[in-house]
Amino acid sequence: MKYYLMDKNTEIALIEYDTNLNVISKIYKKINFEYAPLNLYANQNRKDFNLEKEMNRWFKGRGIPSWRKDLERLLKNLNVKFSDELLDKAYGLSLSDQYWINPAENKLKWKDINFFTNDFEYKAFLDASILNKSSRNISLMTPNNTTDGMIQKAWIIEKGKRKLIKGTFYNANQEPLNEKLTSIICRYLGFDYCNYEIEVLENKLVSKCEDFVNENTEYITAYDILQTEKKSNNISTYEHYIKILEENGIENARINIENMLLIDFLVMNIDRHLGNFGVIRNVETLKWEKLAPIFDTGEALNCDKEISFMNFKDGNGRFFGNDKKPFKDYLKYIKNIERFNISCKKKVIEQWSKMLKDYQIYTGMQDERIKKLVEGLEYRFNLLGKYIEKNK
Ligand SMILES: Nc1ncnc2c1ncn2[C@@H]1O[C@H](COP(=O)(O)OP(=O)(O)O)[C@@H](O)[C@H]1O
Numbered sequence: 001m002k003y004y005l006m007d008k009n010t011e012i013a014l015i016e017y018d019t020n021l022n023v024i025s026k027i028y029k030k031i032n033f034e035y036a037p038l039n040l041y042a043n044q045n046r047k048d049f050n051l052e053k054e055m056n057r058w059f060k061g062r063g064i065p066s067w068r069k070d071l072e073r074l075l076k077n078l079n080v081k082f083s084d085e086l087l088d089k090a091y092g093l094s095l096s097d098q099y100w101i102n103p104a105e106n107k108l109k110w111k112d113i114n115f116f117t118n119d120f121e122y123k124a125f126l127d128a129s130i131l132n133k134s135s136r137n138i139s140l141m142t143p144n145n146t147t148d149g150m151i152q153k154a155w156i157i158e159k160g161k162r163k164l165i166k167g168t169f170y171n172a173n174q175e176p177l178n179e180k181l182t183s184i185i186c187r188y189l190g191f192d193y194c195n196y197e198i199e200v201l202e203n204k205l206v207s208k209c210e211d212f213v214n215e216n217t218e219y220i221t222a223y224d225i226l227q228t229e230k231k232s233n234n235i236s237t238y239e240h241y242i243k244i245l246e247e248n249g250i251e252n253a254r255i256n257i258e259n260m261l262l263i264d265f266l267v268m269n270i271d272r273h274l275g276n277f278g279v280i281r282n283v284e285t286l287k288w289e290k291l292a293p294i295f296d297t298g299e300a301l302n303c304d305k306e307i308s309f310m311n312f313k314d315g316n317g318r319f320f321g322n323d324k325k326p327f328k329d330y331l332k333y334i335k336n337i338e339r340f341n342i343s344c345k346k347k348v349i350e351q352w353s354k355m356l357k358d359y360q361i362y363t364g365m366q367d368e369r370i371k372k373l374v375e376g377l378e379y380r381f382n383l384l385g386k387y388i389e390k391n392k
């Protein structure tokens with residue numbers, strides 16, 4: 001079937017989408033191709049770049065990934081066989097960007113179908129995704145067909161606001177607490193962050209955050225940004241990334257990236273892969289507005305480890321494509337460490353301790369784990385404090 005690939009109200013290309021195979025089988029013509037996903041636009045003329053293949057990779061990448069926790073169960077609850085089947089169910093619409101596919105024979109208007117301004121049914125999907133409940137009449141007209149990441153999640157609407165609910169992954173059920181802790185630290189330090197709250201849904205601990213994209217913007221990952229310009233051999237991926245951001249008019253790029261590194265160091269975030277940070281771009285003007293706020297810091301503070309293996313002294317995180325970067329090296333990237341005032345340490349640790357105890361009945365954490373987590377955070381703060389002192 002013929003579709004226009006759209007960015008909000010703008011036609012990007014006329015394509016053939018095979019609704020049985022869930023693939024883009026032809027690109028008939030490019031229209032306003034500068035509105036295409038950044039990676040496709042930037043690389044379209046490269047000899048070794050197969051646009052059709054890459055457009056498919058991108059489109060498939062909008063779906064729920066194969067590594068989503070309990071994916072099979074979710075798909076069963078939704079009555080579909082493969083997550084690819086969901087890709088076109090709601091025209092490919094998402095709440096993290098403005099791309100969609102518009103049937104060429106019967107064109108629709110973005111204002112009538114987008115999920116930023118039009119309500120959607122979410123309760124059944126939330127139940128199916130987070131609470132493992134199936135329902136016979138589950139609506140697939142939702143932005144939940146196009147969420148990324150391995151944690152179970154669902155978009156909901158609360159007082160008109162679009163919010164993302166995320167579950168837990170590891171046995172310790174620590175991720176929502178980590179997200180909230182990071183929000184608290186970011187607030188004290190004055191960083192730009194996505195605020196996470198903790199919620200309990202039928203005895204299950206989840207985190208909840210507001211959409212940081214709105215009807216005029218999109219989130220672009222660092223991965224895509226790094227694809228737009230070849231890196232010369234004499235600079236690091238880190239510097240290359242900052243250079244691209246600065247060239248595209250992002251203000252305070254370095255400062256904000258340093259802030260993210262500081263947080264990741266402090267809470268030992270092991271999941272800052274290139275999809276977990278990026279840029280907010282305006283989809284009307286294509287202006288790069290700012291860095292996306294710090295988000296997805298749930299996989300931190302040894303949440304993946306059994307108590308006896310917990311270690312807050314050292315460890316490795318992900319750093320600009322390097323999957324094993326010692327945390328101790330993170331701080332070397334920060335140019336002026338003196339600018340950080342961590343006098344919030346005591347208050348943060350008190351709140352962390354309280355949070356761990358308050359939600360213990362839901363996480364099922366042993367007292368020993370809680371003790372280690374509190375001491376662990378204190379240790380990280382002290383480590384940072386010493387570094388700041390030393391480098392004053
Ligand atoms: N608050 C948000 N606003 C808009 N998009 C978001 C928000 N949080 C997450 N996303 C999008 O959803 C994806 C998955 O969310 P993330 O928090 O990274 O989940 P996971 O923990 O499963 O990796 C992100 O990579 C991003 O594209």
Ligand SMILES: [Mg+2]
Binds near residue numbers: 149276
């Ligand atoms: Mg993520």
